Amino acid sequence: MKYYIKNMVCERCNMVVKSELEKLRLQPLSVDLGEIELQEELSPIQKKQLDSKLQSLGFSLIDDKRSRLIEQIKGIIIELVHHNNSELKVNLSDYLTTRLPFDYNYISNLFSEVEGRTIENYFISQKIERVKELLVYDELTLSEIAFRLNYSSVAHLSGQFKKITGLTPSHFKNIRTEKRKPLDRL
Structure with a gap:
């Protein structure tokens, strides 16, 4: 089961979140920027415990689909700029649409609506x-x-x-x- 986490933007974040999951006896299959995958779905109590612990560390679980998509977009851009320099030569809109199952106009409009700035502006930042x-x-x-x-x-x-x-x-x-x-x- 996949879960999405806000403000998880670096490898150190991955390590901190993975450590906290293990302390809660939750064995992650994977921990990536803004995303964790667990073997089983969390119970409401486990979900609340995890979210509480994550919030104390400056992170939070994301429940709604729009916020999850925004965090995915941010994670992809951070990964592209800070870890995959060689792939910067492709057009950003093409890159995002190959990584996400959505039309670029949709994700661009959603990002602008939720974040108050364009994907391109975030990319430049x-x-x-x-x-x-x-x-x-x-x-x-x-x-x-x-x-x-x-x-x-x-x-x-x-x-x-x-x-x-x-x-x-x-x-x-x-x-x-x-x-x-x-x-x-x-």
Whole structure:
């Protein structure tokens, strides 16, 4: 049985949730970004216990279908930007429709309605956060970062970065006072 969890956005989140499931004697078949799969369906009492524990850790179970779909979309985008750089070369709408059993117009409209911003805006926010991370690591040039994140040029990356953060990438790299944001706060 699959369950969806809000704010589960990184590998560390996966480890924390898996640990809590095991403490509750629930053996997960899988634990992925925003999603857990258990062998059996939870009883109402187990579900309440799990949700209570998850909420104390900043997560929560998602019951309605629309919220589950939004969390799936976010999880796919986070995975794409932060873990699957090579797949960034495909069109986002095509990528999402290959991963989800819905028409892009439907998921795009639903996302905008529920989140108050577009999927593309969320995607850009994730990419800029990844750029910040790579700038702080100081291992790649701006050109290499632009290439890795599939920007058409350094100028395009710089323009988007400045629009979102108010700083140029080089200024950000020099002052590093603009702290990175947690992925679930984007």
